Amino acid sequence: xxxxxxxxxxxxxxxxxxxxxxxxxxxxxxxxxxxxxxxxxxxxxxxxxxxxxxxxxxxxxxxxxxxxxxxxxxxxxxxxxx
Amino acid sequence: xxxxxxxxxxxxxxxxxxxxxxxxxxxxxxxxxxxxxxxxxxxxxxxxxxxxxxxxxxxxxxxxxxxxxxxxxxxxxxxxxxxxxxxxxxxxxxxxxxxxxxxxxxxxxxxxxxxxxxxxxxxxxxxxxxxxxxxxxxxxxxxxxxxxxxxxxxxxxxxxxxxxxxxxxxxxxxxxxxxxxxxxxxxxxxxxxxxxxxxxxxxxxxxxxxxxxxxx
Numbered sequence: 001x002x003x004x005x006x007x008x009x010x011x012x013x014x015x016x017x018x019x020x021x022x023x024x025x026x027x028x029x030x031x032x033x034x035x036x037x038x039x040x041x042x043x044x045x046x047x048x049x050x051x052x053x054x055x056x057x058x059x060x061x062x063x064x065x066x067x068x069x070x071x072x073x074x075x076x077x078x079x080x081x082x
Numbered sequence: 083x084x085x086x087x088x089x090x091x092x093x094x095x096x097x098x099x100x101x102x103x104x105x106x107x108x109x110x111x112x113x114x115x116x117x118x119x120x121x122x123x124x125x126x127x128x129x130x131x132x133x134x135x136x137x138x139x140x141x142x143x144x145x146x147x148x149x150x151x152x153x154x155x156x157x158x159x160x161x162x163x164x165x166x167x168x169x170x171x172x173x174x175x176x177x178x179x180x181x182x183x184x185x186x187x188x189x190x191x192x193x194x195x196x197x198x199x200x201x202x203x204x205x206x207x208x209x210x211x212x213x214x215x216x217x218x219x220x221x222x223x224x225x226x227x228x229x230x231x232x233x234x235x236x237x238x239x240x241x242x243x244x245x246x247x248x249x250x251x252x253x254x255x256x257x258x259x260x261x262x263x264x265x266x267x268x269x270x271x272x273x274x275x276x277x278x279x280x281x282x283x284x285x286x287x288x289x290x291x292x293x294x295x296x297x298x
Contacts, residue, residue, distance in 0.1 A: 017085050024093040028100050035104035039111060055141045057191050057292040059214075059276055061149035061165075061183070063285050066156040 139197035140264075140296030144189045147276055149175065152183030154282040161282050162220045166247075168275025169229045180280075191274035192231065193294055195266045200238070201296035205258040205274070207250045208291040217284030224250045224290070227275040228260035234269030237261035247277050264296070 147167065154163045160179030167175045167190045174186050195201050211224035225247035230236050240262025248258070261272060274292070 017090060020090055021085055021093060024090070024097050027097040028093075031097070031101045031104045035108060038108045055193075055294050056145070057142045057274070057294065058146045059149075059278075059290040059292065060146070060288065061278070061280075062151040062287045063215075063280055064151060064153045064182075065285060066154050066282055 136199040136298060137197040138199060138201065138296060138298040139195070140201055140203065140294060141194055141196055142191060142294065143194045143271060144192040147187060147191060148184060149187075149278065150182065150184030153181040154280060154284075155179050155181045156282050163280045164277070165280075166225075166275065166277035168227050168277075169231065169273035171275075190276065191292070193264075193272050193274060195236075195264045195270045195296065197266055197296075197298065199266060199298040201261075201264040201266070201298060202240075202259070203237075203261040203264050203272075204295050204297075205260055206256070206293040206295070207253055208293070209253045210250045211279070213253055214288055214290045215278060215280055215284050216286075217281030219281040219283045220279070222281055222284060223277070223279035225277040226250065226258075226292075227277070229273045229275070231269065231271040231273050236265050236269040236272050237263065238265050239263035241272075247275075 149165055152163070154160060158179070163180035163183070164178045165175055165180060165183060167173070167187065169190060171190070173188045173190070175184055177183060177185070193203065205226070207224070207226075209224075211222040214224050215222035226243065227247050228237075228241065228243045230241065230244075237260075240259070243258055243260050250256070260274070264270070264272060274294075
């Protein structure tokens with residue numbers, strides 16, 4: 001068996017190349033996932049005091065038409081003396 | 083599977099680079115965090131250190147003033163109805179030239195610093211008098227007045243708009259800085275009074291929002 005054939009069949013220590021590839025890919029995936037988890041899950045979300053808080057108050061009222069004056073409702077009597 | 087030794091070498095090198103890069107980033111981020119720390123700082127005496135972040139919370143304890151429903155007393159010779167309430171009226175609405183409307187509402191607006199740091203408090207109105215009330219027989223008016231709550235000084239510095247009624251100017255634009263240093267302990271509330279002048283020809287249901295913002 002020549003050197004090229006050995007390289008295709010096995011890695012160092014006789015481990016198959018396919019196994020080495022899987023291990024390498026696993027190492028990359030675990031590292032990436034672990035880094036993402038640390039940065040997004042384990043870090044404190046809120047720090048410092050430079051926050052602001054907003055709140056709303058409401059003013060309301062209802063305006064009706066002015067009441068009619070007494071003179072508008074008064075009865076008018078006309079005496080015709082002849 | 084046809085993978086050359088060169089390809090395998092690149093994959094392994096990539097794994098190493100990614101691992102080192104991730105480790106460096108993680109260590110840097112953890113070093114910057116100001117969260118709980120509990121490492122002993124001396125060989126003799128253990129010292130636990132804790133960093134507590136401040137909290138900024140400003141809220142309306144009393145968040146509405148409803149003047150109710152009523153009319154202008156034109157038959158009594160008035161051309162407008164004036165109503166107002168502030169901390170000095172203890173929940174009673176003072177009225178002139180008005181028919182009906184509410185006489186009491188419990189309390190005027192009350193703002194509370196419910197956080198753990200001093201606050202700079204500003205107000206913004208969503209409408210001015212013309213937009214909120216309308217009418218033209220006399221100019222409509224919408225005014226406010228800020229004050230401490232009771233005898234305790236809750237605004238420790240920069241209390242403003244507290245000596246007289248201030249007309250609301252441009253809606254959604256003008257910011258009124260009523261207090262630069264609202265306390266967060268013991269006396270942590272301040273009051274906001276409101277005054278309206280309603281012309282005789284104004285009608286309808288009206289609503290206005292006041293936006294209070296606290297910055298730590």
